[in-house]
Structure formats: structure tokens, C-alpha cells
Amino acid sequence: MNLRFVYNRLKSMKLGLVAVALAMTTLSAQAQQEEHRNPNVRLGQKALLSGDFKGAVTHLQKALPAEANDPDVLYLLGYSQFQSGDFKKSASSFDKVVALDAKNSNAFYYKAKANNLLAVSGEEKLNDAQREQLLQLSIADYSKAILINANDMKLYQNRAIAYRDLGILKGTPGKAVHSKDVATDAYNKAIADYEKVLSRDAARKDIQTEIKKAKVYRDNLK
Numbered sequence: 001m002n003l004r005f006v007y008n009r010l011k012s013m014k015l016g017l018v019a020v021a022l023a024m025t026t027l028s029a030q031a032q033q034e035e036h037r038n039p040n041v042r043l044g045q046k047a048l049l050s051g052d053f054k055g056a057v058t059h060l061q062k063a064l065p066a067e068a069n070d071p072d073v074l075y076l077l078g079y080s081q082f083q084s085g086d087f088k089k090s091a092s093s094f095d096k097v098v099a100l101d102a103k104n105s106n107a108f109y110y111k112a113k114a115n116n117l118l119a120v121s122g123e124e125k126l127n128d129a130q131r132e133q134l135l136q137l138s139i140a141d142y143s144k145a146i147l148i149n150a151n152d153m154k155l156y157q158n159r160a161i162a163y164r165d166l167g168i169l170k171g172t173p174g175k176a177v178h179s180k181d182v183a184t185d186a187y188n189k190a191i192a193d194y195e196k197v198l199s200r201d202a203a204r205k206d207i208q209t210e211i212k213k214a215k216v217y218r219d220n221l222k
Contacts, residue, residue: 038063041073048080056080071100071107078110087114087121098144105148109155112141116162119169128177132169138162153197157207160193164214171221180221187218 036042044059060077067073078093094111097104118124119134126134142159149155163186169175171183194211198204 038067038073041067041076044073044076044080048076053080053083057084057086068096069100071097071104074100075104075107078107078114082110082114087118088124090114091118103148105145105152105155108141108145108148109152109158112138112145112162113158115141116158116165120165128169128175132166132177135162135166135169139166153200156193156196160190160197160210160214163187163190163193164210164217167214167217171217173222183221184218187214187221190214191218 036045040059040063044056044063047053047055047059057077057080060073060080063073064077074093074097078090078097081087081090081093091111091114094107094114097107098111101107115134116138119126119131119138139159139162142155142162145152146155146159167183167186167190169183170177170179170186172178191211191214194207194214198207198211201207
């Protein structure tokens, strides 16, 4: 199975097993292309496309360090780690991808999303300053992705979520990182990003609801 084909399929995917199933249905002629030279990469591809993300992680990690300079292999690893719920390692893998391929907006997207999920996860033993740092990093990476692909509305929508989460963190009284001004600015930027998405699809009821909620949160800051 051709690595570039699998990689390109994942780049166009939305999150979830449905997308993996879609990729599996389109492997016909392309699957007959030259396979990757590394057997662990081939096993990782096979596991990933069957929805066995943890198995894919195991095989792809074994392909390192031999493939440590191949952004495609690192992308597959980061994607598999993300789908396995290991957001910290996923962010690290995608960080390596963008170091090798600075124009990869999808890698910035997954890196940003992984860090956002880490920041709001109650399972991670992080203090509020560390959570704020992760949210700021997430916002920065979404912004980098937008510079590369300004027409991808999911980037604005997810950056809005990161801004909203930052607003919640900074706007909570009693926290060491509390700042009404920073929280207000974060909510305003979240609203602006949501409105950008709504400008492309005015029928998005979910986005309309998020804008209303962000305005309520902002207007009730103490």
C-alpha cells in the first residue's frame, strides 16, 4: 500500500472511524502501488486503515528512528496517537512533522487540537498556568494553519473553541491565572472566529448557539 496515498487520504479526513472506513473503500487501484520499504510502516498502515489505532502506533514507533525524517510516517504516527487518545505524544509527533514540513496545515491542526484537549482534560495533572500555556500554543498553531489555508473553516471553528476555553480558564474567579481583561479578549476573538464560520454557512445552528453562549459568558465575567 502506497504511503503517500494513505497519508493524503488522512489529510482530507475529518476525525473518527467513519473517515477511516471511507478510506478503506477507496483503496482499489491505489493499493496496488509500491509498498513502503519498511515492514513496520506497512503494518502500521494496515492497522490504521482497519481502525486499530493502538496497533498502528506500536508498528509505526518500531519504524523509528529509521523513518524519523519522513514527515509522512510521523504524520501517520501522530494521527494514530491522536485517535488512541494519547494527545501528549500526538502533539509531539505533529510538532516533528511541522519541523520537517512547515506548510502542513493539517499537522498544525492536529497539534493544536491535541494541545487543546490536553489543556481541558481533567485527567492531566497540570496547573492552571500550564493549561493556559497549552491553550495559547493551540491558538498559535491554529493561526499558523490559517495562514497556510485560510479557506478551511474548521480551523476557525476550532480556534474559536480554544479561545473560548482560554476565556473560561482566565475568567474563573479565584484562579491564580484569573484576568477579566484577557478573558474578555478571548471571548471576543472566539466570537469573531465563530462569525467567520457563520459567514460561510448561515444555517449552522450549532455555531449560532456557540456565539450566544460566548456572549453570555463574556457579559457575565466578574
